[in-house]
Amino acid sequence: MIKKVAVFFNSKRENAFKFYLGAVKHILSRGIKVEKICVNKSCRGPVKADLAISIGGDGTVLYAARHIINADIPLLSVNAGGLGFLSGVEPAGFEKIFDEIVKDKYRIIERFFLDVKVRSVGRERRYISLNDCVIRARDPRAFSLDVYYNGVFLSKYFGDGLIISTPTGSTAYNLASQGPIIMPHTNVFSLTPICPHTLTHRPMILPNGGEIEIEILKSLKESSRIIISVDGQENFELRPGDKIKISRYPEILKSLVPRNFSYFEVLRKKLSWGERK
Numbered sequence: 001m002i003k004k005v006a007v008f009f010n011s012k013r014e015n016a017f018k019f020y021l022g023a024v025k026h027i028l029s030r031g032i033k034v035e036k037i038c039v040n041k042s043c044r045g046p047v048k049a050d051l052a053i054s055i056g057g058d059g060t061v062l063y064a065a066r067h068i069i070n071a072d073i074p075l076l077s078v079n080a081g082g083l084g085f086l087s088g089v090e091p092a093g094f095e096k097i098f099d100e101i102v103k104d105k106y107r108i109i110e111r112f113f114l115d116v117k118v119r120s121v122g123r124e125r126r127y128i129s130l131n132d133c134v135i136r137a138r139d140p141r142a143f144s145l146d147v148y149y150n151g152v153f154l155s156k157y158f159g160d161g162l163i164i165s166t167p168t169g170s171t172a173y174n175l176a177s178q179g180p181i182i183m184p185h186t187n188v189f190s191l192t193p194i195c196p197h198t199l200t201h202r203p204m205i206l207p208n209g210g211e212i213e214i215e216i217l218k219s220l221k222e223s224s225r226i227i228i229s230v231d232g233q234e235n236f237e238l239r240p241g242d243k244i245k246i247s248r249y250p251e252i253l254k255s256l257v258p259r260n261f262s263y264f265e266v267l268r269k270k271l272s273w274g275e276r277k
Contacts, residue, residue, distance in 0.1 A: 002102055004033040006049035006073065008064040010056035011038050016080035019091050020055045023078070026095050027053075030102060039063040049073055051101070051256075054087075058172075061086040062231045065130045065253050069113060074254040076101065085171055085270055088257035097258050106256045109184050111168045112208065113249035116230055120242040127230040128249050131169030134194075134232075135214065135244070136161030138225040142197050148213040149206055159196035164189060164212060164246050171271070173232075179203040183263060184255075189246070214244040 005027050009020040024034050035049055039060050047068050054064040054077045061077045068075060078094050079087035088109075089097050100106060114129040127133075137143055137160065145162055147154045165174040167182035170190055175181060179192035180203055189212065192203040206212065216226060218241045226238045238244075267273035 002032055002050045004035065004049045004051075006035040006037055006047050006052045006068070008037045008039055008052065008054045008056070008060055008067075010060050010080075011040050013056055013080065016056045016060075019078070019080045019094075023053070023055060023094060023098075026098065030099070032102075037064075037067075047071055047073065051076065053078060053098075055080050057084055058086045059233065062130055062233060065111075065113075066128060066231070069128060069249070069251050069253060072251070072254075074108070074256050076256045083270055085266065086168065088255060088261055093258070100258070101256060105259060107259050107261055109255040109257055109261075111184055111253040111255055112166060112187070113251070113253065114164065114166055114189075114230075115247045115249040116228075117245045118228065118236075118238070118242060119245070120239055125236070127234055129169075129230045130166065130253065131172050131231045132163055132165040132174060133244075133246060134161060134163050134173060134229040135216075135238070136194060136227060136229070138227055138237075142195075143226060144217050146215040146217060147191070148215075150210040151213070154204075155201070157193050157196065157201060158198065159193050159201070161194035162214065163192040163194060164214075165192065166190075166208075169231075171267075174203075177203075180205065181267065187248075208248045210247070212246040214246070216240055216242040216244075 010016045052068045052073045052075045054060045077087040078089045116127045116133050118125040145157045163174050167184050167186045170182040174192050177192050187208045189206045189208050193201045216238050229235045
């Protein structure tokens with residue numbers, strides 16, 4: 001039974017904010033409490049609710065997902081932004097679908113996160129990512145990375161960077177870099193080079209039960225500024241000799257969608273998948 005809903009919204013998008021006001025009014029009319037969380041401000045500690053709703057674009061979904069993942073709160077994503085590829089609901093259908101969810105009429109798509117750990121002398125960082133982890137240069141120059149899978153050397157990558165993507169993030173930067181589209185519930189990582197300086201490097205699919213380790217070579221010049229970007233929302237600079245370990249995060253995101261939801265329909269509508277002009 002749903003007694004409280006946490007609503008994540010983007011106050012800087014006019015259309016999203018207007019829809020958010022109407023959505024909150026509808027939720028309250030059903031006798032359900034609402035916790036309002038603006039993604040343009042710092043989150044006020046742990047979120048406690050029976051359901052979370054994100055209202056905005058894909059960035060709002062990513063923000064909401066990271067803040068509820070350890071609380072086992074399911075997420076309903078409403079597209080009130082641009083492409084809204086991660087959203088299961090369009091604004092016009094929200095009220096009907098919300099009422100169905102209250103009556104336990106919905107489907108669940110389970111999405112996994114990346115567990116990203118960065119280790120170097122004197123520091124250690126840890127992040128979780130629903131979409132991807134990207135390692136790239138700040139300046140337009142190529143650099144080398146050594147990559148291992150489960151402790152076995154995979155390859156040396158030389159180019160503009162590397163994308164490690166979940167199936168959820170496969171339609172983001174991964175797709176723009178000629179990586180594969182992957183069904184959301186598939187248990188794999190996608191490893192996609194960014195503009196590799198060799199014709200032999202291609203995107204690779206790896207089981208997500210293993211661990212990817214990436215080493216920033218010590219021979220890298222200090223002037224070569226390499227950054228790591230997590231979901232495009234958290235970024236920091238790497239140093240020569242740093243090691244990044246990426247595995248599957250133990251918790252999953254329960255993404256709620258209508259019973260008639262079709263991932264292939266989303267591809268056709270939002271990406272014009274398979275159309276011939």
